Each structure stands twice: as structure tokens, then as C-alpha cells.
Amino acid sequence: MSEFSMSQPVKVHSVAEGPADGPAVVFSGSLGSDHRMWEPQVKPLVDKGFRVIRYDTRGQGASPVPPGPYTLEDLGGDLLALLDEHGVERAHFVGLSLGGMTGMWLGVNAPDRIESLTLCCTSAKLGPPRMWADRARTVRENGTGSVAEAGVGRWVTAGYGAAYPGSVGYLREMIASVPAEGYAASCEAIERMDLVGDLPKIAARTLVIAGAEDPATPVEHAEVIAGGVPDARLEVVEGAAHLGSFEQPERFTALILEHLEVAR
Numbered sequence: 001m002s003e004f005s006m007s008q009p010v011k012v013h014s015v016a017e018g019p020a021d022g023p024a025v026v027f028s029g030s031l032g033s034d035h036r037m038w039e040p041q042v043k044p045l046v047d048k049g050f051r052v053i054r055y056d057t058r059g060q061g062a063s064p065v066p067p068g069p070y071t072l073e074d075l076g077g078d079l080l081a082l083l084d085e086h087g088v089e090r091a092h093f094v095g096l097s098l099g100g101m102t103g104m105w106l107g108v109n110a111p112d113r114i115e116s117l118t119l120c121c122t123s124a125k126l127g128p129p130r131m132w133a134d135r136a137r138t139v140r141e142n143g144t145g146s147v148a149e150a151g152v153g154r155w156v157t158a159g160y161g162a163a164y165p166g167s168v169g170y171l172r173e174m175i176a177s178v179p180a181e182g183y184a185a186s187c188e189a190i191e192r193m194d195l196v197g198d199l200p201k202i203a204a205r206t207l208v209i210a211g212a213e214d215p216a217t218p219v220e221h222a223e224v225i226a227g228g229v230p231d232a233r234l235e236v237v238e239g240a241a242h243l244g245s246f247e248q249p250e251r252f253t254a255l256i257l258e259h260l261e262v263a264r
């Protein structure tokens with residue numbers, strides 16, 4: 001279906017749930033995650049009749065790990081190939097952080113494949129580039145275990161960490177299980193990304209959700225996106241850090257569902 005092939009796509013690992021003929025919603029995750037990060041959203045959407053497709057971004061989870069650096073074009077091309085694989089012409093797209101960056105890229109470069117966008121805890125330009133180059137080097141030298149503790153400290157608030165140590169351990173393990181080359185190559189995609197000037201080209205109806213306590217992609221980054229995309233609105237969720245959809249699943253899921261119901 002897709003004729004967009006600026007880079008060679010890889011066949012990413014995916015899980016599809018819900019009625020085969022339901023409106024398709026594709027979930028794309030953050031750096032250091034896999035499709036399990038969206039577990040809280042699956043049942044509520046399936047119960048509403050949506051076809052939920054989750055996947056592991058290249059370099060992460062059970063997806064292939066081609067050598068880096070990656071680009072957003074690579075990640076967007078993989079997603080278009082995934083839609084083709086599932087026979088989906090147009091999908092609602094929900095992405096968090098790196099996933100949201102992929103969503104913005106699709107909104108600009110493949111608008112005919114996107115029904116709506118939900119961009120969670122993300123940024124159109126996330127610097128400084130040097131930080132990403134340093135993190136990529138650290139991970140290539142010392143593995144993802146070396147950044148897992150700091151990563152989970154940005155993903156959830158301190159209060160959540162104290163209340164749910166088991167969940168924090170689960171998330172720490174998720175980061176540590178990402179292959180080092182995949183994580184580093186994804187850092188390099190973020191290092192090179194600048195979508196700010198392209199935001200006005202996004203025609204899709206867009207919901208931007210920020211975590212009020214997100215230290216990785218603070219609320220001001222969401223304001224830039226919501227200010228740049230013509231048909232966008234912004235919601236800020238209290239008590240959420242970077243992995244807001246996991247820490248505040250009821251609120252994030254309700255906002256996503258509300259956006260999808262209006263758009264479908």
C-alpha cells in the first residue's frame with residue numbers, strides 16, 4: 001500500500017488485539033521501552049471496539065537491531081511497513097516521546113496514512129545534541145543497564161516510585177533489556193531531530209498530552225507542538241512524569257479515548 005520508501009524498512013515485532021475490522025490505533029513507545037509500556041491502554045480501547053496494534057520500535061524489544069545511527073525517517077518507514085503488514089490503510093496514531101516524534105514525522109510525510117495523532121510527553125526538538133551523543137556512547141560502552149536507574153527516575157515521579165517499587169523494577173528491567181546498539185542508535189535519531197519548522201504542515205487532528213512533572217520533555221515542549229500544529233489541543237496531566245501513560249493510565253486513556261471517539 002505504501003510507496004514511501006526513503007529508507008529500508010525493517011519488519012518490527014508487533015501485537016494486534018481487538019476486532020480485526022475495528023478502527024486501527026497504533027501505539028509507538030519511548031526510548032528504552034517495548035510494546036508492554038502500553039499494557040494499561042489495551043483493554044479499555046479493545047472494549048470500545050478499536051483494533052489496537054502495539055509494536056517494538058527497531059532496536060528495542062523483540063524487533064531487529066540494525067546498526068545505527070537511526071533517523072526518524074527509518075522509524076517512520078518501519079511504521080508504514082507495519083501498517084501495510086496489517087492491511088491498514090489509515091490508522092489513529094498514539095506515540096510517547098520517541099514514539100511521538102515518529103508520529104509527527106508521519107503527520108508531515110505520510111498524512112494520507114494518519115487518521116489522528118495523539119502525541120504524549122514528547123518534543124519536536126530535544127536537545128542538546130551533545131547529551132544524546134554522550135548517552136549513545138555511554139550505552140555502547142557500558143550497556144543499557146548503566147542508564148536504567150536514571151531513566152526510570154525520569155519516567156515516574158518520586159512519589160510513584162515510593163508507592164510502587166515493583167512497577168519501578170519492571171520498568172528498570174524494561175530499559176536494561178533493550179539492546180545497547182538499538183538504544184544508542186535511537187539516541188542518535190533524537191540527536192538529529194528537528195521537526196519544529198514542519199509542525200504547521202501537520203493536518204491531522206492532534207491531541208498533545210504532557211506530564212506536569214516530566215523532566216525529560218517538559219510542558220513547554222508540548223506547548224511548542226500544540227502551538228505549531230494547526231488543529232491541535234493540549235492537555236497537561238498532573239502527577240505524571242515522562243512515562244505518563246503508565247503512571248497515570250486512567251487519565252491518559254480517557255483523554256486518548258475521547259480524542260479517538262471524536263475523530264472516528
Ligand SMILES: O=C(O)CCC(=O)CC(=O)O
Binds near residue numbers: 099242
Ligand atoms: O523517552 C524517549 O523516547 C526520549 C526521551 C528520553 O530518553 C527520556 C529520558 O530521558 O529517559
